[in-house]
Amino acid sequence: MLFALAALLALVGAGNDPDHAARLQVVAFCDLVIALITMVAPWRPSRPNAPALIGLAGFAVLGLSTWSFGGVAAGTGPFLVMLYAWSALHFPRWILLAYAVPATLAYLLPLIITGQSPLVLSSAAILMPVTLSVSLLIEAQARHLRDDRERLARVERWRSAMMNTLAHDVRSPLSGVQIVLDELREDATGVAADMLDVALRQAARIHRLADALLDVQRIDSSGRLTLDRREYPALELVQEALGYLRPDEPIRVEIDPSARLYVDKERFEQILINFLTNALRYGRPPVEVRIARDGDVDRVEVRDHGPGVPEELRDTLFGQFAVGGDQGVGLGLWIVRQLARAHGGEALAESRDPGVAMVATFPARQPS
Structure with missing residues (x-):
């Protein structure tokens, strides 16, 4: 894209400067050729620094461009900086240092050939050190980001395994x-x-x-789960899930016997049991289970009468591996949210006075 832009600008310059139109057309042609080579060349991952050769060709075209404009380097300087910035994002610092000589020659030689004054030539003493310094800073930052990304990838592979x-x-x-x-x-x-x-x-x-x-x-x-969704009596689903808990737990169920849910049974039980165990562990009795239809959405609500969600946990409550000291909610609520979203619903916490209501929503099955 950088060389294609340079070709376009050279063509615009040819239209505005008839005296140098032929030279600028040659510059545009060279830029287009480099752009095409860059796009179609079979760059190999085993040779990650091979595209740096494009930079050398770019410096040569920049020098040709300066000469074509009669020694005016107003366009050469910015493209020189951009070319260095691109190189800094992709190549190690030794390549940036190796670029210093051809880049300086590409800038100075056209000025010398066209007979520019010493004052104009001295601009290289400012432009080149600044360009090299900026590129080295960009390279260092890009290297740190790549190292961090590789380290995170290793950690993720280890965690997954x-x-x-x-x-x-x-x-x-x-x-x-x-x-x-x-x-x-x-x-x-x-x-x-x-x-x-x-x-x-x-x-x-x-x-x-x-x-x-x-x-x-x-x-x-x-990024997704395969669900086996069917329609079940809501009260029956909840009673089966309660069978995995102690029978003497202080849980009240308030569900219309005619209510039905269109869910994956095992995933629904995971959601409900997670809500109930959290309510029993962190809240105060009684724990209430309610299911109600709200428009085209079924709301499953588990409410406790405890102190509610601590302020420091509210932003991370449903986050992956969320923790909050002694009141850490762990991994479970993140799984709950992913399971609810896989159904096309959502999981959230709503404040109550007292306590908190953990809510999961599920799209209601529409009549055929």
Whole structure:
């Protein structure tokens, strides 16, 4: 684009300066050739510095341009700086230093050939050091940004591998534990049966945590989740989800028995259980579950009567790996928001007096 712009300006100059039109047309042709070569050349990632050769050709054309304008360097200086800035963004500093000699010659030789005064020639003593200094600053900043990006990429790869490994390593032995617990539960009675029920619920919870880790990886890698949405009785969905919690938890359910939800059942349970566990952990009883239709949206609300969301957490409440000291909300609410958005809805927190209501919205299924 830089050389295409230079070609366009050379053509404009040819129209405004008939005496030098032929020379300027040659300059425009050279700029266009360089632009085309830059676009179609098979640059190889194994030779990242090869495009620096374009800079050398550019300096030669800049010198030709100055000569074509009769020694007027008003257009050469800015393009020289732009060419150096482009180089600083893409190449190491040794190339910028190596450019110093051809760039200086490209600027000075046309001035000498056209017989410019020593005062004009001395402008190189200001332009070239300033141009080189600015380009070195740009190169340093660009290098730091590239290093930071590569470091973040390494951290992300490590995090992704760790989460995948952890999730899979948890799921495999946990399946064996659940099978054993199920076998024991069939013949258990009394207190032993109650204890095995608790163990089975907690094993199911760990299994869901492993699934949540895999969900994070799927969301990060593809940006979307595949859902199996169907229409379910809302009250039945909530009661099944409550089965994963202790039966004596202070939870009140206020749902119209005729209400229905169009959701992915497993994802909905993840959302609701996350809301409920947070409300029970950080809020105060009673915890209330409500589902209501608002236009073409179903609102699932879990409200507690605690102190509400701390001020320092409000901006990051649904963020990935959000923390806030002892009241850290962790990863769960970020997953909740991604699951709600995958349904076409949203997850948010609404203040109540007292407490807070965690809300997930789901598009209502329209009648066919």
